[in-house]
Amino acid sequence: MLMKFKVRGGVHADERKEQSTDKPIRVLGIPPLLSIPLSQHAGLPAKPIVTEGQHVLKGELIGATAGDRSASIHAPTSGKVLGIGRIQAPHPSLLSYDAIHIEPDGLDTVYVPENPIDPQQLSAEAIADLVDGAGIVGLGGATYPAALKLKAGSRQNVHTLILNGSECEPYLTCDDMLMRERAAEVISGAQLILKAINAKQIIAGIEDNKPEAIKAMQDAAQAHSNVEIRVIPTRYPMGSAKQLIKVITGREVPTGGRSSDIGVLVHNVATSFAVHQAIYQARPLISRVVTLSGQALETPQNVEVLIGTPVQWLLEQCGGLLSTPTRMLMGGPMMGQILPNTGVPITKGASAILALTEEEINSAPVSPCIRCGSCVQACPMGLLPLEMARHSRADDYDGANEFGLKDCILCGSCAYVCPSHIPLVHYFQFAKGKHRENQIQSRKGEYTKSLSEARMARQEKEAAEKAAAKAEKAAKAAARKKASSNVEEV
Amino acid sequence: MFLTIAVLTSLGLMLGFILGYADKIFAVEEDPLIKDVESMLPGTHCGQCGFTGCGSAAEAMVNGEADVTCCPPGGQVLAKSLADKLGVSADLSNLTSVPLTASVEESLCTGCCRCFRVCPTDAIVGANKQLHYVFKDACTGCGKCVTACPENCIALHQEEETLDNWHWPKPAVV
Amino acid sequence: MMISSPHAHDRSSVERTMYLVCFALLPATLLGFYLFGWPAINLWLLCIAAALAGELLCLSLAGKRLSFALDGSAILTGWIIAMTLPPWGPWWLAVTGTLFAVVIGKHLYGGLGQNLFNPAMLTRVGLLISFPLEMTTWANVNPITSATAPGFIEGLRITFVAAPLTDALTGATALGHVKTALTASIPSSVSVAEIFTLKDALTGFTRGSLGETSALLMLAGGVFLIWKKIIQWYIPVALIVTVAVMATLFNSIDSERYAPAIYHLLSGALMFGAFFIATDPVTSPSNVKGQLIYGAGIGLVTFTIRTWGSFPEAIGFAVLFMNALTPIIDRYFRPRIYGYNYKGTPLKAAKE
Amino acid sequence: MELITLMVGTVLVNNVVLVKFLGLCPLMGVSNKFSTATGMGVATTFVLTLSCMSGWLIEHYILEPLNLQYLRIICFILVVAAVVQFTEMMIKKSSPLLHRTLGIFLPLITTNCAVLGVALINISEGFSFIESMTYGIGASIGFSLVLIMFAGLRERLALSEVPKTFAGTPVALVTAGILSMIFMGFGGLV
Known part of the structure; x- marks a missing residue:
């Protein structure tokens, strides 16, 4: 019975969280330049609706949703739009993407919507629309547009909303501090989400290494009957939605399905705080709490920072760098992306900026796999990382899929414990990419085949019609000649 | 001497009967391997494999005259599935898996309509004296339009790398 | 720049794994030095030197970094082979055995992590079959401090000049004695009582291979490795439990014919095999279910060959036989993937 | 009880492939893919048991009364060929995929020395009908066991970086040698 509520595998990374929890969340000022990327969420990039030189106010819509899977973006402060230009993306591919550049005027005048809404008697659909209008995305790191989840949740009968306060990645303390300082708003945001998906209860999962946060949330939850604070064991990757659902409800999300298939929806605590701000303070998602940590940083701390703030300015606000870091990361050390340079902007999904030294990364040259099986023990999804890597290295992506590549959540536990320091997650991302590429190619193959068959059919039809027309003309001509010859005989 | 002949022939006859009878029970039509292979080929009859159409290419592959990697539009995916189907091994090195697509240089196109007539998958849209455009999704990179265009304003390009179609490269093998 | 996540790592490494196993072997080896001089x-x-030489040769041939030779896997293989050899064996036995293990057993299959069979056991079985006499002359115990023990020069002469050892200096091991007694249809209860004393088996003061004599030190080394998480307990426990169950079962049926469990567990190389050889990560299955079956299989085959087969010590054959079955075990026994049921079909969405 | 020791003897102790070295060409030819190896194992089991039984019948009811023992090999080959043809038709009907992957090795069972060898050994050992059947089944199980085990090993070998000169069949032959060395451990079991 115990196994049902226990997460399998996972690792015990040394947390190093205490560096950034001694100081409260510091609200930063306005940077000299803001560049808000158009695609900082899962799905299609937003469509810019402002032009160069236009003056925008704080919280005004500057990018509308494009298509059904997208999210809108808003101006973090009042200022002049410098234009829509390319900017380096916080992504290891060194590619750049479009972003709206705003030069703040420092007045910070707030945009007041014409028809202010009364938060009390909002219907479920209204909440979902407001969340969509506020451009709220999952702030845990997946950046999936929250409104889509709410709409999907309300259609299927979801009975439980799980608040993800586990924050299992080392160094990250933004959720922890958020819960400590703003537990009431988090819970009121969760009530709104609960209403939007007409579920019955809220369960907040918080790891047992955050006692202050647990106490704060429990105090805030006293007033609500349908809220339960569940203390869960500290183990990476507890924060992954599938693992959290397994520990709290004992059920597993079917493969290929969504959590709403088993009546559960997971939202990050920061997301529910953003929902609270969007509904009660009519404040779209224009800022978020980011952890700044790592030994190469002068003063590690948590800051509330505007979306689009350049990382360089952010580091300067925190006393700059002690030494040049071996790697600058956005996100946690286990799933975070390496930053090409510090000119990149803070996006909605940026939960942390880490400046790590070699000692913290502890990388080493790769040696051959000795099939020791510690990666199999560490995998929370029960896959066989050594076999998947072996097949990916031999370019056999179907073979890798047979060992569960499509179920891999890229959490990094296997690569963390591999004694040979093999870049397993790198292999799986490579294999997943190639597999998707092959699928797109074969789908395109079928599509072009149907096109060419349609073309050939059309050409045959046209040839047949032409032949028929010619035959008919010839027959008519023959009939006319015969008719004329009859005329002569008569 | 007579006995041995009698025994052997009777044994042979008996076994022959059993096999003849068994043949009727297990009669199976000739499995349409060639048709199977042809249905796997892109079917655009583009001729890049050196055969007139996909049918003759399939036939050549089945009886081993052509290598399974002789079909560029199919790319590595097709070569691999053909190799599995025919139980042969295929070295995929010479097949560039990077798909090429045609694109029209707007400044040079005079709207002569020669290209979209030869395109096997109707991937080019355009009218007389109008600017022509190539639909990337429908284009297999067969290159017929490039030869057909008098102004040579059509060229095959590699897809431009964006954040969506970017993939992780393979880690350096130790 | 194309460095993917994760950007953190625990303290494990191949070197740490290999050298920790060598460290766990140290007590038994020192006892072996003390007992056999x-x-x-x-x-x-000789074994360690031959292992390193073979490794460096193959690495340079394969064009790989020569620093791989120091990752401890070659030294460990040489060390284990030394532990399985008869203590006063000739020098060429050690050198050919180790070279065969490192070159053929490991590098022919592609180097570390890709060999199909445990190199040490490959050598033990190979030498046992090709040089049965040398591999079964077991020197008597005479501690290095005692007068009768050969001195340094005398030791070199025994190893290198390899004059045939007089009968006075050698005798049968426990397993060998019971096996020959059985063929002369002396009931094993009698022959076991003659040769096997619990104290000797535990402390190691009995004839046997260089490092395998003391079951207690083996057990201690094994527990140390499990505690340090270098090996998991599944294979050793499965192996020991299977042998114990089979032995007590048959012993209860016919105590004359079949030896008791304690004899099987503490004699010969069973403890050494269970903790150091069967748990070789490269050639054992990679997940829990597979490891349990693998361990039980080795136990079964060891007991069968020891009881009915013609070879007294069967750990070598059993490990190699199960190594050959490992790819099949890995194929059919896999952990249940999240979101699937035990048969591997996806879980159905709840229809509330 | 006696039959069980005969069975264990043929499967493990004097295994047809690894100790008697019969049937090596399918071992090398078919064992690079697991599915073809299992298919081949099943086909050979079927053929071998049938040919053992018919071999015994022919020997004791036709050849001996008419003392035509010198015809034994020809008759056995005739029977084996007929049984193989029969199996080929059955496999072609039941699973065309297996039929194509086995390819040339299916009709080659006729020339598989294990099949003819076991049938002849049955006669020279003077087994009764039941014994010859168990011997046939034991031999074919031993053959399939080694074939499947070998296929598992080769599939793992296919992905490892074996040095170029040894890649493919040479390393497979070395592995087969090691396997027969392992099976020597079962010597004296029966």
């Missing part, structure tokens, strides 16, 4: 030390040094 200088010839044992010579053999041990």
Whole structure:
């Protein structure tokens, strides 16, 4: 019975969280330049609706949703739009993407919507629309547009909303501090989400290494009957939605399905705080709490920072760098992306900026796999990382899929414990990419085949019609000649 | 001497009967391997494999005259599935898996309509004296339009790398 | 720049794994040196040197980094082979055995992590079949401090000049004695009582291979490795439990014919095999279910060959036989993937 | 009880492939893919048991009364060929995929020395009908066991970086040698 509520595998990374929890969340000022990327969420990039030189106010819509899977973006402060230009993306591919550049005027005048809404008697659909209008995305790191989840949740009968306060990645303390300082708003945001998906209860999962946060949330939850604070064991990757659902409800999300298939929806605590701000303070998602940590940083701390703030300015606000870091990361050390340079902007999904030294990364040259099986023990999804890597290295992506590549959540536990320091997650991302590429190619193959068959059919039809027309003309001509010859005989 | 002949022939006859009878029970039509292979080929009859159409290419592959990697539009995916189907091994090195697509240089196109007539998958849209455009999704990179265009304003390009179609490269093998 | 996540790592490494296993072998090896004196030390040094030489040769041929030779896997293989050899064996036995293990057993299959069979056991079985006499002359115990023990020069002469050892200096091991007694249809209860005393088996003061004599030190080394998470307990426990169950079962049926469990567990190389050889990560299955079956299989085959087969010590054959079955075990026994049921079909969405 | 020791003897102790070295060409030819190896194992089991039984019948009811023992090999080959043809038709009907992957090795069972060898050994050992059947089944199980085990090993070998000169069949032959060395451990079991 115990196994049902226990997460399998996972690792015990040394947390190093205490560096950034001694100081409260510091609200930063306005940077000299803001560049808000158009695609900082899962799905299609937003469509810019402002032009160069236009003056925008704080919280005004500057990018509308494009298509059904997208999210809108808003101006973090009042200022002049410098234009829509390319900017380096916080992504290891060194590619750049479009972003709206705003030069703040420092007045910070707030945009007041014409028809202010009364938060009390909002219907479920209204909440979902407001969340969509506020451009709220999952702030845990997946950046999936929250409104889509709410709409999907309300259609299927979801009975439980799980608040993800586990924050299992080392160094990250933004959720922890958020819960400590703003537990009431988090819970009121969760009530709104609960209403939007007409579920019955809220369960907040918080790891047992955050006692202050647990106490704060429990105090805030006293007033609500349908809220339960569940203390869960500290183990990476507890924060992954599938693992959290397994520990709290004992059920597993079917493969290929969504959590709403088993009546559960997971939202990050920061997301529910953003929902609270969007509904009660009519404040779209224009800022978020980011952890700044790592030994190469002068003063590690948590800051509330505007979306689009350049990382360089952010580091300067925190006393700059002690030494040049071996790697600058956005996100946690286990799933975070390496930053090409510090000119990149803070996006909605940026939960942390880490400046790590070699000692913290502890990388080493790769040696051959000795099939020791510690990666199999560490995998929370029960896959066989050594076999998947072996097949990916031999370019056999179907073979890798047979060992569960499509179920891999890229959490990094296997690569963390591999004694040979093999870049397993790198292999799986490579294999997943190639597999998707092959699928797109074969789908395109079928599509072009149907096109060419349609073309050939059309050409045959046209040839047949032409032949028929010619035959008919010839027959008519023959009939006319015969008719004329009859005329002569008569 | 007579006995041995009698025994052997009777044994042979008996076994022959059993096999003849068994043949009727297990009669199976000739499995349409060639048709199977042809249905796997892109079917655009583009001729890049050196055969007139996909049918003759399939036939050549089945009886081993052509290598399974002789079909560029199919790319590595097709070569691999053909190799599995025919139980042969295929070295995929010479097949560039990077798909090429045609694109029209707007400044040079005079709207002569020669290209979209030869395109096997109707991937080019355009009218007389109008600017022509190539639909990337429908284009297999067969290159017929490039030869057909008098102004040579059509060229095959590699897809431009964006954040969506970017993939992780393979880690350096130790 | 194309460095993917994760950007953190625990303290494990191949070197740490290999050298920790060597460290766990140290007590038994030192006891072996003490019991069998200088010839044992010579053999041990020869094995380690031959292993390193073979490794460096193959690495340079394969064009790989020569620093791989220091990752401890070659030294460990040489060390284990030394532990399985008869203590006063000739020098060429050690050198050919170790070279065969490192070159054919490991590098022919592609180097570390890709060999199909445990190199040490490959050598033990190979030598046992090709040089049965040398591999079964077991020197008597005479501690290095005692007068009768050969000195340094004498030790070199025994190892290198390899004059046939007089009968006075050698005798049968427990397993060998019981096996020959059985063929002369002396009931094993009698022959076991003659040769096997619990104290000797535990402390190691009995004839046997260079490092395998003391079951207690083996057990201690094994527990140390499990505690340090270098090996998991599944294979050793499965192996020991299977042998114990089979032995007590048959012993209860016919105590004359079949030896008791304690004899099987503490004699020969069973403890050594269970903790150090069967748990070789490269050639054992990679997940829990597979490891349990693998361990039980080795136990079963060991007991069968020891009881009915013609070879007294069967750990080598059993491990290699199960190594050959490992790819099949890995194929059919896999952990249940999240979101699937035990049969591997996806879980159905709840229809509330 | 006696039959069980005969069975264990043929499967493990004097295994047809690894100790008697019969049937090596399918071992090398078919064992690079697991599915073809299992298919081949099943086909050979079927053929071998049938040919053992018919071999015994022919020997004791036709050849001996008419003392035509010198015809034994020809008759056995005739029977084996007929049984193989029969199996080929059955496999072609039941699973065309297996039929194509086995390819040339299916009709080659006729020339598989294990099949004819076991049938002849049955006669020279003077087994009764039941014994010859168990011997046939034991031999074919031993053959399939080694074939499947070998296929598992080769599939793992296919992905490892074996040095170029040894890649493919040479390393497979070395592995087969090691396997027969392992099976020597079962010597004296029966």
